[in-house]
Amino acid sequence: MKKLFSLSLTTGILCGIWILIGNALNIPTWIGFAGCTAFFAAGGCSDNGVPKALFSTLSGVLWAVVIFQLSNYFPSEYSSATLTAIVTFIMCIQGGLKLFAFIPGTFIGSFSTFAAGGHWEQVIPGLILGVALGFLCDYSGTKLGFVVTIKLDSKNSVT
Numbered sequence: 001m002k003k004l005f006s007l008s009l010t011t012g013i014l015c016g017i018w019i020l021i022g023n024a025l026n027i028p029t030w031i032g033f034a035g036c037t038a039f040f041a042a043g044g045c046s047d048n049g050v051p052k053a054l055f056s057t058l059s060g061v062l063w064a065v066v067i068f069q070l071s072n073y074f075p076s077e078y079s080s081a082t083l084t085a086i087v088t089f090i091m092c093i094q095g096g097l098k099l100f101a102f103i104p105g106t107f108i109g110s111f112s113t114f115a116a117g118g119h120w121e122q123v124i125p126g127l128i129l130g131v132a133l134g135f136l137c138d139y140s141g142t143k144l145g146f147v148v149t150i151k152l153d154s155k156n157s158v159t
Contacts (some may be wrong), residue, residue: 007141014137018129027126034112035130036137038105045138053131056102059094060109061120061127063087068118 015033022029035057042052070083091110095103113123 003142003145006145007137010140010144011137014133014140018133021129022126025125025129027122027129028116029126031112031116031123031126032130032133034108035127035132036134037130038102038108038127039131039134040138042102042105045135045142049138050131050135051099052102053105053134054128055099056105057109057112057127057131058124059100060091060106060111061113061123062109063091063106064110064113065118065120068113 015036018032018036019029022032035053038053038057039049042049042056067083067087071080074080074083091106092103094100094106100106109123109127112127113120116123
């Protein structure tokens with residue numbers, strides 16, 4: 001079985017299950033998919049995708065909360081633009097730190113927080129569970145492909 005097929009199969013099943021879990025926990029399921037996407041974009045299981053995705057996306061949530069809070073004190077359009085410029089710079093420059101080097105993840109966490117209307121209480125568990133979902137999809141797809149390949153190879157071998 002090709003790795004893509006086994007990964008697609010397990011990902012489809014697990015993402016269907018995620019819908020049920022997210023709904024039961026009252027977490028918008030799209031947030032989990034954002035975390036899952038961050039995991040794969042950060043390199044998945046083969047490239048330490050879990051810590052890269054977690055640290056970066058959760059820092060993005062923090063920066064979005066900072067913008068929300070400061071916007072209360074500086075409500076004008078020009079202030080919002082200035083705050084966005086400053087915080088965007090910080091979000092990018094923190095990529096120089098190893099734990100935060102996956103800059104797209106920082107933006108995923110930030111825009112997820114904005115899309116959720118600032119409800120970081122939903123975003124944080126959604127992203128964490130989404131990264132876990134990505135890990136499970138990658139890990140199970142790889143293991144399924146490996147097991148099936150071994151079984152197929154052993155049936156085709158000549159003794």
